Structures are given as C-alpha cells and as structure tokens.
Amino acid sequence: xxxxxxxxxxxxxxxxxxxPAKADTLYPxxxxxxxxxxxxxxxxxxxxxxxxxxxxxxKHENHADAVEWYGEAFDPKDVDVAELTKNVEHAxxxxxxKKATPAVKRKAKPNP
Numbered sequence: 001x002x003x004x005x006x007x008x009x010x011x012x013x014x015x016x017x018x019x020p021a022k023a024d025t026l027y028p029x030x031x032x033x034x035x036x037x038x039x040x041x042x043x044x045x046x047x048x049x050x051x052x053x054x055x056x057x058x059k060h061e062n063h064a065d066a067v068e069w070y071g072e073a074f075d076p077k078d079v080d081v082a083e084l085t086k087n088v089e090h091a092x093x094x095x096x097x098k099k100a101t102p103a104v105k106r107k108a109k110p111n112p
Contacts, residue, residue, distance in 0.1 A: 007044030030088040033079045052076055
C-alpha cells in the first residue's frame with residue numbers, strides 16, 4: 001500500500017503464517033520490529049536516504065541543517081519496541097471496543 005501519497009512511501013505487507021487466535025490475546029499485536037521509522041515529512045524514500053547521510057556525517061554539507069531540523073541524534077537501527085508495542089496495543093483496544101490505554105506520543109518535528 002502507499003502511505004503519504006505526496007512522499008510515495010510504498011509498503012509491502014507479507015503474511016508469513018496464519019495461526020489460530022488465542023482467546024486471551026488482543027489483536028492486532030506487534031511481534032517484531034526492525035529499523036526505526038523515518039521522521040515525518042523527511043521527503044519520502046529519497047529524502048530519508050539524504051537525511052540519514054547528512055545525520056551520519058558531520059562533514060556533510062547538510063549535516064547542520066539536518067541536526068537543527070530533527071533536533072537530536074538519529075540512529076536508523078534504534079527501535080523503541082516498547083513504544084511501538086504500546087501504540088499497537090492502544091490501536092487494538094480502540095478497534096476492539098475495549099478500554100484504550102493512552103498511546104505514547106512523540107514530540108512533533110518541525111518541517112525543514
């Protein structure tokens with residue numbers, strides 16, 4: 001599917017297995033996560049690649065601008081699984097009609 005039509009993020013969802021649902025388990029649920037999500041409005045796949053290059057190289061011509069825009073260090077391999085799990089659980093509870101727990105909110109990043 002396409003996420004954010006302006007930036008052309010293309011995602012492929014692959015079902016690798018289907019198992020019987022457990023009665024005491026809330027679905028959907030996060031079972032694994034790999035790689036950090038790109039910052040919002042970073043310019044799609046090409047802008048994200050440029051952003052990663054600039055953040056990783058202090059000598060990059062856009063390093064200072066990228067650091068100022070994002071406001072902190074960025075490691076594309078750093079995944080906050082606990083935060084993602086809470087957000088998926090929040091959505092699952094909302095979809096199921098069960099009492100939702102507050103979702104973890106990330107601070108908004110300004111546009112470049």
